[in-house]
Amino acid sequence: MDGRLSQASQDYLKIIYKLASQYGRATTSQIAENLEVKPASVTNMLQKMAQIEPPLVRYKKHQGVSLTPAGEEAALEMLRHHRLIELFLHEILGYPWDEVHEEAERLEHVISEKMERRMAEVLGNPMRDPHGQVIPSHDLELTATTEFPLSELRPPQRAVIRRVHDEDADLLRHLEQLGLLPQATLTVFKHVSFDGNLHIKLDDQDEPIVLGTQITSQVFVDFVAGPQLP
């Protein structure tokens, strides 16, 4: 109740949220690796986060942690901040999409609720960040999505890119060069089962391109109805 959470606990909450939504819970060593601190430090911090009022995590020795409602709310708040800031940096300040993450990582901890709201308004209350990640709403609801990895498509399926993996700047630069951006629509016309390569054509490009699984597993799509009009 004494105001803000420390930046350290916010960072823990973010990672725990991510790990828990992926694996159901987060282990000490996963957290340690992600935050680049030693496991002993994590244990220590988790114990504190479980004991404050209200508790941010549920912690039992040797069983990993999960977020309490209070912890999840704080995590979603950070997620909203982070993604709004990324979009703001991209749209308003002209940052390339592979450079927004680092800046957002620092800003997310210090912006006020007022600034969050002002940014959202200037951006037209956006639903997704530059990488297509869904932005939690003002009241911290995270709308469910249906997208799946591009690697699961087979000819002659058509799809629209919704979202790309956002934590690898090299990948992002590469995707941009290829034109694999959110909103782009494409047709798969060949699948090579040996290596999993996909041959695709983007609607707004003439030349087809060949994608390995390093890429197709990091790009997430939805089906789109009907063939491309000629």
Added chain:
Amino acid sequence: MDGRLSQASQDYLKIIYKLASQYGRATTSQIAENLEVKPASVTNMLQKMAQIEPPLVRYKKHQGVSLTPAGEEAALEMLRHHRLIELFLHEILGYPWDEVHEEAERLEHVISEKMERRMAEVLGNPMRDPHGQVIPSHDLELTATTEFPLSELRPPQRAVIRRVHDEDADLLRHLEQLGLLPQATLTVFKHVSFDGNLHIKLDDQDEPIVLGTQITSQVFVDFVAGPQLP
């Protein structure tokens, strides 16, 4: 050389810069009062700041401190950040000018040089913040100004408002309501020596207004040539 300065030392540098440009040096208790910490904590911090490499301050017991070149550079960097952010919040995010200070106070410590540069570009490399304070240039030069307190004007002098005191939100709201904003031009038509009140008329308003010294001492102006054209 290990990267950034701590937020705490940046805060100390800011205050020392301000006090030193006003009084030539900064005393322990002045700093303590401004930062709302105890004098003992200040002594402690000053000793550290004088001992690191490169030293940020010159410190000798019982004699107050002044900034070294390294300290002054860091202070000006903060000043540039702060004022650019204030202007950005006002111009781009629509903050009222009495609400920018607090947000800037937190953001100034975390923005990158890249973000500083992008904000400056979006704003057209501005010279002054919303309160009229000069923004240090990219290479941290602070251009000298000639403005003086409005309270020193006498009828029938004319002047343009350059800058207002920026640390009192109530004052700022009041000034805005009166129309006493940077760029506004005015004519003084009466001075009351008893209480120092000034009767002025703003060029773009019909009604004259009467200002006490609480206000006229906080508004800074330059002379402007020639009478207002009717």
Added chain:
DNA sequence: AGTATAATTTAGGCAAGACTAAATTCAATA
């Protein structure tokens, strides 16, 4: 079941930056 190995926790420390209480120094005045 019993043991090696990996993961986790405990215990004890450290640095930053705040605090309080006590000691010291400065400055002003009798």
Added chain:
DNA sequence: TATTGAATTTAGTCTTGCCTAAATTATACT
């Protein structure tokens, strides 16, 4: 010059969040 009060500094603590080393628990394999 001696005194007194204010300012400053010293000394010792506290909290946060990290660390290393050692102890413990869990897991997995024979």
